[in-house]
Amino acid sequence: MNNKEALKKSLNTLKSSFPIMIGVLLLVGLANQIFSNRYAEIFNGNLLLDPLKGALAGSISFGIPVTSFIVGGELLSEGVSLIAITAFILAWSTVGIAMLPLEIATLGKKFSIIRNSICFVFSIIIAILTVWTLNL
Amino acid sequence: MIKIKEIKKGTKFLLLVILLYLILGLCDFDLIKNGFLYTLNIFFKIVPILFLLILINLLINKYFQPKTIVKYLGKKSGFKGWGLSVISGILISGPPYILFPLLKDLKQKGMNQALIAVFLYNRNVKIPFLPVMVYYFGLTYTAILSVYIIIFSIFNGLLIKFFIKENER
Numbered sequence: 001m002n003n004k005e006a007l008k009k010s011l012n013t014l015k016s017s018f019p020i021m022i023g024v025l026l027l028v029g030l031a032n033q034i035f036s037n038r039y040a041e042i043f044n045g046n047l048l049l050d051p052l053k054g055a056l057a058g059s060i061s062f063g064i065p066v067t068s069f070i071v072g073g074e075l076l077s078e079g080v081s082l083i084a085i086t087a088f089i090l091a092w093s094t095v096g097i098a099m100l101p102l103e104i105a106t107l108g109k110k111f112s113i114i115r116n117s118i119c120f121v122f123s124i125i126i127a128i129l130t131v132w133t134l135n136l
Numbered sequence: 137m138i139k140i141k142e143i144k145k146g147t148k149f150l151l152l153v154i155l156l157y158l159i160l161g162l163c164d165f166d167l168i169k170n171g172f173l174y175t176l177n178i179f180f181k182i183v184p185i186l187f188l189l190i191l192i193n194l195l196i197n198k199y200f201q202p203k204t205i206v207k208y209l210g211k212k213s214g215f216k217g218w219g220l221s222v223i224s225g226i227l228i229s230g231p232p233y234i235l236f237p238l239l240k241d242l243k244q245k246g247m248n249q250a251l252i253a254v255f256l257y258n259r260n261v262k263i264p265f266l267p268v269m270v271y272y273f274g275l276t277y278t279a280i281l282s283v284y285i286i287i288f289s290i291f292n293g294l295l296i297k298f299f300i301k302e303n304e305r
């Protein structure tokens with residue numbers, strides 16, 4: 001494939017996903033406004049429910065992963081458990097409810113649903129294992 | 137007049153989100169204004185990544201022929217393919233809404249779905265972001281979490297392989 005054909009193909013790939021990309025970004029902006037100030041209320045120190053809540057909160061609030069580190073770091077300084085924050089950080093970048101339409105459109109429905117479900121469960125398991133290992 | 141059926145899926149989704157903004161704007165203008173500004177902020181941050189992704193895509197289209205992709209990341213790629221997926225997941229940057237179309241392209245060229253899952257999971261170990269994680273949570277925590285992410289990315293791929301047969305494309 002020559003340079004011109006390769007560039008044309010690359011631009012077409014991006015062009016076809018552009019409307020969904022903009023839509024997803026608009027949803028990200030909205031979700032952050034709604035949930036960003038409510039995380040401290042959600043986590044209350046329960047060792048079983050906190051990682052679950054963390055994973056749930058992370059699943060619906062997404063964006064650049066570094067943002068989740070900053071939010072997580074701030075929540076940690078406010079006394080939220082590390083186990084909840086770890087699940088939150090992991091779910092933030094691996095599970096994406098608003099990303100789902102784009103993922104389904106590009107990688108398929110079954111793959112997207114199964115992958116997101118596995119990532120949700122893994123974020124809880126890894127959170128528990130990380131904090132357990134850290135405390136050894 | 138344009139018929140609704142003729143509008144592409146992606147455009148329909150964007151129109152629905154705009155409609156949501158308009159409805160919410162009637163109730164709380166500040167909410168959608170701040171949401172829009174946040175979106176704009178992210179968009180400007182990802183513009184350089186978009187150019188980088190076009191470049192990566194261009195190079196893939198130019199140099200990676202389906203045979204190469206199938207050889208390293210295809211059904212019979214073996215351990216090399218899994219290792220390569222882990223490494224490329226860590227090294228290749230970009231949000232999923234930019235990477236998904238790229239992965240779709242690779243999938244059409246024969247990339248194994250389990251390896252796509254491995255690649256996506258390893259996006260959590262982002263080298264440029266690690267200093268921020270170390271700053272907030274410490275080096276030990278960051279190292280432990282990164283190791284678990286890499287290990288579980290393999291489990292992720294194995295589970296995808298178990299649930300989705302390769303002929304289900």
